[in-house]
Amino acid sequence: MLRTFGLLKIPLLSYVKPSVVSINNEKIIVKIPFKRRNKNHLNSMYFGALCIGADCAGGLLAMRCIEKRPEKISLIFKNVSAEFLKRAEDDAYFTCEQGNEISSFVTTVAQSEDRAEMPINVTVTVPDKFGEDPVAIFNLTLSLKKK
Numbered sequence: 001m002l003r004t005f006g007l008l009k010i011p012l013l014s015y016v017k018p019s020v021v022s023i024n025n026e027k028i029i030v031k032i033p034f035k036r037r038n039k040n041h042l043n044s045m046y047f048g049a050l051c052i053g054a055d056c057a058g059g060l061l062a063m064r065c066i067e068k069r070p071e072k073i074s075l076i077f078k079n080v081s082a083e084f085l086k087r088a089e090d091d092a093y094f095t096c097e098q099g100n101e102i103s104s105f106v107t108t109v110a111q112s113e114d115r116a117e118m119p120i121n122v123t124v125t126v127p128d129k130f131g132e133d134p135v136a137i138f139n140l141t142l143s144l145k146k147k
Contacts, residue, residue, distance in 0.1 A: 016049050018056045023064070026099040030057045034090045044087035050124060051080065054138035057094040058120035062142055065099075065106040072147040073109055078117060079141045086135040090128045094138075096120060106144065115145040 016038060021029040030053055032038060038049040055077060066073045098120060105118045124136040 013052065013056070016052050018053055020060065021093065023060065024099070025103065027095065027097045028057050028061050028099070030060070030094040032092050032094070034088070034092065042087065044089050045092055047082075047084065050084075050088060050092065050136055051082070051138075053092055053094040053124065054080070054082070054122040054136075054140060057096040057122045058098075058138075058140050058142060061096055061099050061102050062106065062120075062144070065103045066144075069106060069110050071110045073106065074145050074147055076143050077120075077140045078143040080138060082136055082138045084136045086126075086130060086133070088124065088126050088135045090126045092135070093125050093127060094122050095125070096122045102142070105142070109144040110146055113146060115143060118142045118144075 016032055018030050018032050021031050032045070032049055032053045034045060038045050040046040059075065062075050066075060102118070105116070109116050120140045120142050122138040122140065123134045124138070125132055126135050
């Protein structure tokens, strides 16, 4: 689903090649491979590629919840902030563990006519270099509105 969506709606996703490692109702893990196309001049992952991974992790959990609803709901991220702690010099894994919160939020939005916002947290790790220590932490504001 991610690759098709990227190809049809957001072509840049096809270039960076994110993939879903695992997804369930509570948690998602998205991987972006460390390839030449994702590197910066310091031989670490370019911050734009890291932002794409955070967007995918938070956005896919929300999209999954929205797809289960009969109402049409539009999704966008209103803002993003990030703290970069270490250089991502290998495959990066983006984890969001707010699936239950997002599901409740989508239900609330489906019952309202107003735009609503929710903070989403995504942690980035590079297990082959740093184990479970985060290399970056993203905070995104998910903005939803029933169409």
